[in-house]
Amino acid sequence: MNVAKVYLEMTNAQGLSKTVAITKVCDAVGLKYNSGYATAWSKEAGGRPIPPAVVKKMQELVAFYVAQDLGLLITEEQALLFASKLAPNT
Numbered sequence: 001m002n003v004a005k006v007y008l009e010m011t012n013a014q015g016l017s018k019t020v021a022i023t024k025v026c027d028a029v030g031l032k033y034n035s036g037y038a039t040a041w042s043k044e045a046g047g048r049p050i051p052p053a054v055v056k057k058m059q060e061l062v063a064f065y066v067a068q069d070l071g072l073l074i075t076e077e078q079a080l081l082f083a084s085k086l087a088p089n090t
Helices: 002-011 018-029 035-040 052-069 076-086
Strands: none
Touching: 002 018, 002 052, 018 035, 018 052, 052 076
């Protein structure tokens, strides 16, 4: 599953719009928000590539959410460690 899709699903469940969610993750990695990101990053394929630093941050942010969704009995720290091992090197 696409990490951006999961991130947007998670933030939507938290009551955030796509724009706010993408702005937050961009701010977290020092990337200037672009209004085209919401459309491009929510596509399964063929959209604008997501910068590796953003992918890594999204993986960190969704790790525990996904673990809970799958019924895994792990801590938030364990989920974060797992996500960091999967993330691109930035």
